[in-house]
Amino acid sequence: MFNALVVNKDEDSGKTSAAVEQMNLDQLPEAEITVSVDYSTVNYKDGLCIGPGGGLVRKYPHVPGIDLAGTVEDSSDDRYAPGDKVVLTGWRVGEAHWGGYSQKARVKADWLVPLPEGLTTRQAMAVGTAGFTAMLAVMALEDHGMEPGHGPVLVTGAAGGVGSVATAILANLGYEVAGVTGRPETAEYLKSLGATQIVAREEINETVKRPLESENWVGCIDAVGGPMLARVLGQMKYGASVASVGLAGGAGLPATVIPFLLRGVNLLGIDSVMQPYANRVRAWQRIAKDLPMDKLEAMVHPATLSDLPKLGSDILNGQVKGRVVVDVN
Ligand code: NDP
DSSP: OEEEEEEEEOTTTOOEEEEEEEEOGGGSOOOSEEEEEEEEEOOHHHHHHHTTOTTTOOSSSBOOOSEEEEEEEEESSTTOOTTOEEEEEOTTBTTTBOOSSBSEEEEOGGGEEEOOTTOOHHHHHHHHHHHHHHHHHHHHHHHTTOOTTSSEEEESSTTSHHHHHHHHHHHHTTOEEEEEESOGGGHHHHHHHTOSEEEEHHHHOSOOSSSOOOOOEEEEEESOOHHHHHHHHTTEEEEEEEEEOOOTTOSOOOOOSHHHHHHOOEEEEOOSSSOOHHHHHHHHHHHHHHSOHHHHHHHEEEEEGGGHHHHHHHHHTTOOOSEEEEEOO
């Protein structure tokens, strides 16, 4: 027997409820690899899946948890053997498939990557999908010509998971980082991660009034979307790129095309879920090299399976600072 956080749905009221339950291995879905999970984490999407599902969960009972790290216990795939340390993010695990809020998980070999050298399973989950996505965004901006020494990079939703990791990586690579936050009390925290400038959310959250403003940013990692992303496009330096990662502030984009046409600004889409294997391995290697582990530790809030129902609603309300690491044992 083992423990898992299970979300059940009442068919009459349509309401969901999440609680820790005992399970046995026979209840796990069929797949090649059984993982003994050490840690999971809490991302924005997890908040949706712990709660009413946000359209992501199709079948109940459901075990959420879009990330996991642990040790292979049983494998029918040549790529992995018992004892191997592994990490899983994406592939709709924790949404369409049972996920990491469980002491055991059964998953496809294709979904795993070997735990990168230099990281523990706990550190990998302190990174999680949020940090992995932040790294993908940095890589995309670099691939489009961003280099240190040419001005500040803007990070929106800076005190959140993606934003915190992005800030720490960029600062460590030698970039000036300006963090946008709606929580002024996080300013010291953001500076400790390496931000040199704090931008108040309300300064940049308004609808576009002028399609072009002064050219401020050499790059942007945007976790917020909506009117903020629209404003940011008009503030980018000539030829600079914005990596669009999230929609914490809305899925709309009330922008004009003028920054693309007159300043050659690029809008780069970042997806972590279906990212091909080679790029996953490359991103995890970069994380192990470019994310200072003391900064990562400073972002971590430890939690257990029974804390998850509350943490799920906290993250949807923008109340989680940094990264939650869930010790499922
Ligand atoms: P968090 O909740 O940890 O961070 C989001 C941050 O955005 C908050 O901490 C807050 O930062 C800011 N924010 C929240 N609400 C608003 C608002 N209404 N207006 C402006 N800013 C707001 O979530 P994550 O970092 O885990 O994820 C961030 C986004 O990225 C989510 O939308 C998520 O779905 C998306 N995402 C996308 C991925 C992909 O593959 N593309 C992968 C991972 C995440 P502050 O308090 O500092 O203002």
